Amino acid sequence: METDYQSKISKVVNEIKPSAIRRFFDLANELKGEVISLSIGEPDFVTPWNIREAGIFSLEDGYTHYSPNQGYIEVRKAISEYLERRFDLKYDPKGQILVTVGGSEALDLIARALIDPGDEVIILEPCFVAYRATVTLAHGVPVVIETKEKDNYKLMPEDLEAAITDKTKYLILGYPGNPTGATMSYDDLCKIRDVLMRHPNVFVVSDELYSELNYTGSRPVSIANFPELYDRTIVVNGFSKSFAMTGWRIGYMAGPAPLVAAMNKVHQYCIMCSPSTAQYAVIEACRNGDKEVEEMRAEYNRRRRVIINGLKNAGLTCFEPTGAFYAFPSIEGLGLTSEQFCEKFLMEKKVAIVPGNAFGACGEGHVRISYAASLENIQEAMIRLKDFVEELKDGSTK
Numbered sequence: 001m002e003t004d005y006q007s008k009i010s011k012v013v014n015e016i017k018p019s020a021i022r023r024f025f026d027l028a029n030e031l032k033g034e035v036i037s038l039s040i041g042e043p044d045f046v047t048p049w050n051i052r053e054a055g056i057f058s059l060e061d062g063y064t065h066y067s068p069n070q071g072y073i074e075v076r077k078a079i080s081e082y083l084e085r086r087f088d089l090k091y092d093p094k095g096q097i098l099v100t101v102g103g104s105e106a107l108d109l110i111a112r113a114l115i116d117p118g119d120e121v122i123i124l125e126p127c128f129v130a131y132r133a134t135v136t137l138a139h140g141v142p143v144v145i146e147t148k149e150k151d152n153y154k155l156m157p158e159d160l161e162a163a164i165t166d167k168t169k170y171l172i173l174g175y176p177g178n179p180t181g182a183t184m185s186y187d188d189l190c191k192i193r194d195v196l197m198r199h200p201n202v203f204v205v206s207d208e209l210y211s212e213l214n215y216t217g218s219r220p221v222s223i224a225n226f227p228e229l230y231d232r233t234i235v236v237n238g239f240s241k242s243f244a245m246t247g248w249r250i251g252y253m254a255g256p257a258p259l260v261a262a263m264n265k266v267h268q269y270c271i272m273c274s275p276s277t278a279q280y281a282v283i284e285a286c287r288n289g290d291k292e293v294e295e296m297r298a299e300y301n302r303r304r305r306v307i308i309n310g311l312k313n314a315g316l317t318c319f320e321p322t323g324a325f326y327a328f329p330s331i332e333g334l335g336l337t338s339e340q341f342c343e344k345f346l347m348e349k350k351v352a353i354v355p356g357n358a359f360g361a362c363g364e365g366h367v368r369i370s371y372a373a374s375l376e377n378i379q380e381a382m383i384r385l386k387d388f389v390e391e392l393k394d395g396s397t398k
C-alpha cells in the first residue's frame with residue numbers, strides 16, 4: 001500500500017501555496033543563459049569588499065563558534081549605533097535588539113511569539129509573500145487591507161480603522177514596499193498614528209528592510225520615531241537589501257525588551273544563533289558601509305528612472321515607485337491575466353518578471369519588475385517589453 005504523505009502534513013502547511021516568485025525564478029533558470037531575470041528581489045551587486053573582508057578576517061582568526069543566542073553584543077551595539085545614526089531610533093543593545101537569520105526569521109519569530117490561535121494580524125496587500133504565511137503558520141488570521149494604486153499604495157487611515165477589531169494583535173507595515181516600491185511620508189504616518197492612538201492594544205511590526213533604499217529625497221521615517229508608538233512597535237530590518245548581503249542571512253528586530261526576550265526564547269530553541277561569520281561582517285557594514293550604500297542607492301535610482309521611462313514607452317501605466325527596487329506596472333486591458341502575461345513574456349521574449357497576484361489577490365492586473373539588475377539588462381528588457389505589448393495590442397503574438 002502506498003503511503004499517503006499528504007495526510008501526514010499538517011493542515012496549515014497543506015493550505016499554504018508555494019511562492020509564485022520562486023516558480024518564475026526557477027522557470028527562468030531552466031531556460032538558462034538567454035533569459036534576462038528581473039524576477040527576484042535580490043541586489044545584483046556583490047557585498048562591498050570591506051564587509052566581505054571582515055567576514056574573512058573572522059574566519060582567519062578562528063571565530064567559528066556559536067554566538068550568544070541574541071547575537072554578539074558587539075553586533076548589537078553596532079546595530080544600535082547604526083539605527084540611531086541613520087534613523088534616529090534608540091535601542092538598548094542589551095535587551096532590545098535580537099540578531100536573526102534575515103528579516104525573514106524576525107517576521108516568523110514575531111508571529112510565533114505573539115499570536116494565539118485566532119488572533120488577527122492586519123497585512124497590507126499587495127505585500128511581501130511571507131507576511132500572510134508567517135501569520136497563518138502561527139495559527140493567526142491574516143486580515144487583508146487592499147492598498148490601491150490611486151492612493152500610491154499607502155495605508156489609508158480609514159481602511160485601518162475599519163480593519164481593527166478586538167482580536168487585532170498587530171499590524172504589519174512594510175514601507176518602502178515590496179512589490180510596489182511605495183513609501184509613507186511623515187505626514188502619512190501621522191494619520192496612521194492617530195488611528196493607532198485610539199486602539200492601544202494594537203501593536204505595529206514595521207518591516208524596514210528597504211529603509212536605505214528611499215528616493216524621495218527626504219530622510220526616511222519609521223513609525224517607531226513617534227514617541228507615542230515607540231513602545232508598541234517592533235522594527236524589523238536587515239542587511240540583505242541595503243548592503244547587498246542576501247546570502248549572509250543577517251537581519252534583526254528592535255523593540256520592547258519583554259517582547260524581544262519572548263522572541264529570543266523561540267529563536268534559542270529553533271535556530272540557536274545567526275551565522276557567526278556573517279555577524280562579524282555586519283559590524284563592518286554598520287560602521288563603515290555608508291559610502292557603498294550611498295553608491296548603490298544612486299545606481300538603483302538611475303535604474304528606477306530608466307525603468308519608469310521604459311514602461312511609459314512600452315505604453316504601460318505605472319505608479320512611480322519611491323523606494324525599494326521594484327516597479328509594479330498595470331497590464332490591464334491587454335487581455336491576459338498577470339500569470340499569462342508573465343509566462344508569455346518569458347517564453348516569447350525571454351524576460352522573467354513576477355505576476356502581481358503572487359503578492360495577494362489584489363495584485364492581479366499588475367506585474368512586478370525588479371530593477372536590481374544591470375542597466376544594460378534593464379534597457380534590453382524594456383525594448384523587449386515594448387515589442388511584446390505592441391504585439392499584444394495588435395494581436396500578433398504567437
Ligand SMILES: Cc1ncc(COP(=O)(O)O)c(C=O)c1O
Pocket residue numbers: 041101102103104105128174177178207209237238239240246250251
Ligand atoms: C519586504 C521584505 N521584508 C523582508 C524580507 C526578508 O529579507 P531577508 O530575510 O533576506 O532579510 C524581504 C525579502 O525579499 C522583503 O522583501
